Amino acid sequence: MLARMFGLKPADPEVILLETHRGVVDALNEEAIRPRADASNARAARDAAERRLRSEKNRAIESGRLASELLTERDAARDRLRQIAAMETVGSAPAAKRMAATARAGLPEFADGEREAA
Numbered sequence: 001m002l003a004r005m006f007g008l009k010p011a012d013p014e015v016i017l018l019e020t021h022r023g024v025v026d027a028l029n030e031e032a033i034r035p036r037a038d039a040s041n042a043r044a045a046r047d048a049a050e051r052r053l054r055s056e057k058n059r060a061i062e063s064g065r066l067a068s069e070l071l072t073e074r075d076a077a078r079d080r081l082r083q084i085a086a087m088e089t090v091g092s093a094p095a096a097k098r099m100a101a102t103a104r105a106g107l108p109e110f111a112d113g114e115r116e117a118a
Contacts, residue, residue: 080099083099
């Protein structure tokens with residue numbers, strides 16, 4: 001392009017030198033840009049990996065919390081069943097029936113075994 005502007009032919013030494021110089025400059029610029037792009041890609045990949053790790057960690061914490069809640073509920077249900085069985089063996093059938101009905105309905109109980117009025 002510059003060769004045409006100055007009336008030079010593509011085979012002239014000045015044009016060859018200019019084109020070679022421009023090619024070297026372009027190659028150097030490309031090499032200078034590539035490491036920054038690679039570093040940027042590596043940084044983005046690292047950030048994505050850290051986000052995935054945090055997400056997995058949060059899921060594990062949530063799963064552990066839910067498992068703990070389920071175990072607590074299971075233990076509470078076992079305790080209620082033991083209380084019902086103990087009342088039935090002692091002879092407190094009405095209280096055992098109320099507790100069994102409450103346990104089946106899933107309603108909260110008061111300390112004296114009565115269920116909350118709905």
